[in-house]
Amino acid sequence: MAQERILLIDDDEGLLHLLTMRLTAMSFQVVPCTSGEEALAEARREIFELAITDLRLTSQDGLDVMEELLLIHPTLPVLILTAHGSIPNAVEAMQRGAYGYLTKPFDDAELSLSIEKALTQQRMRREIQRLQVLVKELYGLDNVIASSAPMQALLQQVVRVADTNATICISGETGTGKEVIARVIHCNSRRAREHFVAINCGAIPEPLFESELFGHMKGAFTGAYESKQGLFQTADGGTLFLDEVGEMPMSMQGKLLRTLQEREVHPVGTSLPVKVNVRIITASNKDLSQAVKKGTFREDLYYRIHVVPLTVPPLRERRADIPLLAQHFLKLYAQRMDKNIKGFMPDAMQKLMLSPWRGNVRELENTIEKAAVMATQDMITADLITYLNHSPETQLKTLTQAKEEFERGYLKEVLGFTRGNISRAALIAGRYRADFYKLLKKYRLHPADTKTAKTEDTEEPASPDRSTVSK
Numbered sequence: 001m002a003q004e005r006i007l008l009i010d011d012d013e014g015l016l017h018l019l020t021m022r023l024t025a026m027s028f029q030v031v032p033c034t035s036g037e038e039a040l041a042e043a044r045r046e047i048f049e050l051a052i053t054d055l056r057l058t059s060q061d062g063l064d065v066m067e068e069l070l071l072i073h074p075t076l077p078v079l080i081l082t083a084h085g086s087i088p089n090a091v092e093a094m095q096r097g098a099y100g101y102l103t104k105p106f107d108d109a110e111l112s113l114s115i116e117k118a119l120t121q122q123r124m125r126r127e128i129q130r131l132q133v134l135v136k137e138l139y140g141l142d143n144v145i146a147s148s149a150p151m152q153a154l155l156q157q158v159v160r161v162a163d164t165n166a167t168i169c170i171s172g173e174t175g176t177g178k179e180v181i182a183r184v185i186h187c188n189s190r191r192a193r194e195h196f197v198a199i200n201c202g203a204i205p206e207p208l209f210e211s212e213l214f215g216h217m218k219g220a221f222t223g224a225y226e227s228k229q230g231l232f233q234t235a236d237g238g239t240l241f242l243d244e245v246g247e248m249p250m251s252m253q254g255k256l257l258r259t260l261q262e263r264e265v266h267p268v269g270t271s272l273p274v275k276v277n278v279r280i281i282t283a284s285n286k287d288l289s290q291a292v293k294k295g296t297f298r299e300d301l302y303y304r305i306h307v308v309p310l311t312v313p314p315l316r317e318r319r320a321d322i323p324l325l326a327q328h329f330l331k332l333y334a335q336r337m338d339k340n341i342k343g344f345m346p347d348a349m350q351k352l353m354l355s356p357w358r359g360n361v362r363e364l365e366n367t368i369e370k371a372a373v374m375a376t377q378d379m380i381t382a383d384l385i386t387y388l389n390h391s392p393e394t395q396l397k398t399l400t401q402a403k404e405e406f407e408r409g410y411l412k413e414v415l416g417f418t419r420g421n422i423s424r425a426a427l428i429a430g431r432y433r434a435d436f437y438k439l440l441k442k443y444r445l446h447p448a449d450t451k452t453a454k455t456e457d458t459e460e461p462a463s464p465d466r467s468t469v470s471k
């Protein structure tokens with residue numbers, strides 16, 4: 001880790017030299033200056049983590065120097081050194097922007113403590129900035145892989161709703177990326193600097209649900225050895241993402257509704273409400289409107305969370321994104337495995353494009369990861385897309401093949417049901433006898449194949465129908 005840089009200003013060269021030695025011994029990189037002008041010139045050239053200046057300088061007031069430093073670096077913490085320590089001096093220094101002050105003489109422990117406090121705040125600020133950049137890189141709209149028309153339409157909706165406080169309900173099949181969309185909304189909202197807290201409602205045992213969401217007090221129930229903050233309080237000021245909200249027990253739905261209406265929670269074990277300011281984003285792979293009709297989801301809660309509905313399309317409806325997603329996952333896993341894999345052979349990409357992807361983006365990622373593990377060359381070949389080879393369910397038939405398979409099976413079933421009785425079979429199928437015979441000929445079926453058929457029903461039809469069969 002690079003040494004933290006301190007700008008030190010004092011016109012007493014003896015004290016300046018002594019402080020430089022002390023700070024260097026504390027593993028800081030020190031730039032000593034004997035005047036405000038020299039210090040300001042250094043500040044314009046370099047970035048510093050902390051500035052320490054004497055209050056009384058020969059040619060300039062230390063507080064004036066501090067204010068000019070803050071014009072150059074607004075977040076720079078500044079410590080003031082003074083031999084004239086008094087309450088008025090301290091108050092004025094803090095009012096004008098100083099982080100703190102030290103009264104001469106001071107010992108090494110006092111100096112070290114003051115510096116550590118100032119730098120802790122600065123380190124935290126830098127870490128927050130680093131995380132914000134990382135979040136933007138991960139979840140900024142420009143980096144969401146979505147070249148297909150359905151995803152572009154979805155992102156246009158996201159842009160319109162992200163910077164509001166509207167409650168959002170995201171629907172979509174398992175594996176489509178509902179949580180990714182929720183994070184994109186959070187990271188492009190006014191709440192981006194606060195917490196994004198996600199919870200899978202289907203993964204929490206019902207007895208623990210209330211405690212997880214709302215928190216509990218020490219001794220509220222067996223095993224509650226200490227008080228615990230709930231997820232609503234953890235997400236205060238930010239966003240709470242309730243994934244698979246349709247799995248929430250009915251006993252909790254009423255309590256969630258009350259929390260959304262009153263904007264306050266009641267931790268288990270206390271009757272005192274706690275105010276919360278949380279944006280709610282929910283997601284479900286179920287049709288919540290059907291759950292309402294079945295009585296498994298409260299209608300009033302449905303309308304409360306369904307303010308802005310968004311739908312994430314399944315991967316089979318956004319096939320234009322498959323090559324981009326596949327290349328993204330390949331690059332990710334190739335780096336993790338330290339392999340030089342450049343891309344996909346045409347036959348491998350064709351397999352990826354033709355798959356129905358019932359598991360959506362999550363299934364695609366899993367398939368690419370396995371291919372990267374097994375790869376021995378710099379290109380992914382079709383034989384490495386093993387999931388498609390080993391799962392019969394993923395082999396798509398053409399529409400014609402599927403239709404013919406169904407019709408043949410249906411005709412055999414009807415003939416078996418009527419024991420070869422053509423009149424009854426045609427009636428059940430909703431076809432004229434002549435049309436029914438055409439279908440039998442097409443699929444090389446004959447009513448005589450059913451040995452128990454009645455003679456009058458299995459004999460050749462009358463003249464118009466006979467000509468149809470014999471053609």
